[in-house]
Amino acid sequence: MTAKNENIEDTFLAKWIADELSDTEFKQLVSEADYLAYQKMKEGINVYQHIETADNDFTLKQVKKKISSINTKKKSPKVISIYYKAAIAVAASLILLFGLNNFFFNDVINSTNFGEQQTITLLDGSEVILNAKSSLTYNKKDWATNREVSLEGEGFFKVKKGSTFTVNTTNGSVIVLGTQFNVLNNSNFFETTCYQGKVSVVSDEQKFVLTPTMRVTNNNGIITSSTIQPNQNPTWIDGISSFKAVPLKQVILALEKQFNISFKPYNIDDSVIFTGSFHNKNLKSALASVFETVQINYTVKNNIVTLERQP
């Protein structure tokens, strides 16, 4: 509040821009045209301040992070095929593979191929059903005392009651004592759904506790929670991939994993939100059920799909 007897005729603009003078008081000191011009200037100066003080190093770092996760996604499928012929089958459900980066002798790695599903029984009787193009890694030596696995892709877990059971992914971890839940992790998309019991999820330093039908999603740093229809297990186990309000990019990834197709670089916006499903058995009907609902034209040739926005 300005004192009544203070002469502000050569300082009132300074006071107003620093919010020491109210708009009402300011309006009385200038013409209508000036008032509007100064208001616009004030907003412009605000924007100017944001631009000048923006942390461009941080932005560049984030840009590079996004770029490298695109790179990683392109590289990973090759690792397994190179060493597949040297693999030794130890038991029906266990395959030993040599990872390129980490060579730990007691590490057990299970992976699925395109369109494949696999049920893995762990050393304590816990079960994991892996969806297509996914992998599960754990240390068999440590298992009795430390039930910890690493997951890439998607898996449905049925954990036997016991010591803490942890699922680690690049974007978050899931911790339980004994329960049933689904975890999906693809580059920047991490989603956990609880089907039975109680599940503790940690992602980007935030912690959530989920009960049945609850789901938490971390989409590129944006975390949301939602609920699903009550169900015994995820629909993909029965051959139907379903999605509730996820970016189209994730649906495209799922199509690639189920059908061993690849999408030509496309110009369409894949952050569009999609709700719907496709059957895992038939490529043509799967593509139709996805793309016809979002007005995108598609053509398939030799397992390569081209997408185009409908005019």
Place this chain on the structure above:
Amino acid sequence: MAEKSKNVCEEDVFNHVFNTYIKDVRRFIYSKTRDLELAEDIVQDAFVKIWENCETVIFAKVKNFLFTIANNLFLNITKHNKVKHNYIQNNTNTSTNQSPEFLLLEEEFLHKLEQTIASLPETQREVFLLSRIEKMKYKDIATQLGISLKAVEKRMHKALIIMREEIGDI
């Protein structure tokens, strides 16, 4: 190295493109939305897309391409989500009833504003930047510059009058 043969896929070149145009892209996006988080996302994604298309980008046309991508990203997001448009949030005491479009901040306006600030007389520019960019209080600026509080306020007042005259009527 001839300009036309610079390859944007190379990290050095990409970094150079980023540093050269980051402010321009920000200004462009901020003229369309005041949602800071959204703006940051669009700015980042625009540069990511430049990199994704680095093989087909001609170095000389990078700025155009960047702006086109940023614009498309903005349009696609506004189509599918509810976005806070570039309407000025008026202060609580104002009684103005101007339509929002009138107070839209055009990119040219922001550019002109920047140039006006850069060409202010040194003594006024100094106070303006300390107050509006560094967010210092007038009394602290007075202490820092060794002048009176009233002197600081006078300089700021003068700066704004000059800017108003330079920018003219909108």
